[in-house]
Amino acid sequence: QVQLxxxxxxxxxxxxxxxxxxxxxxxxxxSYFMGWFRQAPGKVREFVAGINRxxxxxxxxxxxxxxxxxxxxxxxxxxxxxxxxxxPEDTARYYCAANVERVASNFLEYRYWGQGTQVTVSS
Numbered sequence: 001q002v003q004l005x006x007x008x009x010x011x012x013x014x015x016x017x018x019x020x021x022x023x024x025x026x027x028x029x030x031s032y033f034m035g036w037f038r039q040a041p042g043k044v045r046e047f048v049a050g051i052n053r054x055x056x057x058x059x060x061x062x063x064x065x066x067x068x069x070x071x072x073x074x075x076x077x078x079x080x081x082x083x084x085x086x087x088p089e090d091t092a093r094y095y096c097a098a099n100v101e102r103v104a105s106n107f108l109e110y111r112y113w114g115q116g117t118q119v120t121v122s123s
Contacts, residue, residue, distance in 0.1 A: 002026040002098050002112050009094060009117030016086050016121070022079040022096030022114060030054075030074040033099045036081045037107050038092035038119075048094070049081060050103035059103055063089070086121045093118050 008020040020036070035050040049070035050059040058070050069082040079096050094117055097110035104110070 002029065002032060004096050004098060004112060004114035006094065006096050006114045006117040009119045011120045011122060012086055014087060014121055014123050017082070017084045018086065018119060020081040020083065020094055020096075020117060020119075022081075024077045024079070024098070029072075029077040031100070032112075033101070033103045034070075034072060034079045035097045035099065035103060035105075035107075035110060036070060036079075036094060037097060037110075038090075038094045039116075040092040043092075045095070045107045046092075047105035047107065050105070051079070052103055057103070059105070061105070083119070086119075088121045088123045091119060091121050 003025045005023045012018055036048040037045050038048050039045040047061045051070045055072045067085045071080045096114045098112040099110045
């Protein structure tokens with residue numbers, strides 16, 4: 001199994017940027033497909049971005065396309081999410097997740113989760 005710890009969240013103004021990190025430990029990080037999800041109070045957990053094991057394939061939710069970039073460094077066992085042009089609607093707790101089967105937009109397919117990091121965008 002793999003353990004995941006997110007960092008990099010915080011408070012930012014509209015139009016600002018943040019870069020989230022997800023440090024992995026345990027089983028070989030490069031064997032996992034990875035995803036970023038977010039959840040705001042009272043809302044369903046939403047797919048933000050996903051990346052395949054090599055990092056060559058990336059996928060994004062419609063609400064973040066063109067603003068967010070997912071990447072990974074398998075040598076450092078770390079997943080990243082660069083978030084630009086942030087909007088108040090991006091306010092949520094952000095989670096990284098690992099899946100052995102594929103990149104999926106359905107959070108139910110991911111077995112391993114971090115505790116999340118809070119991102120708050122002020123207007």
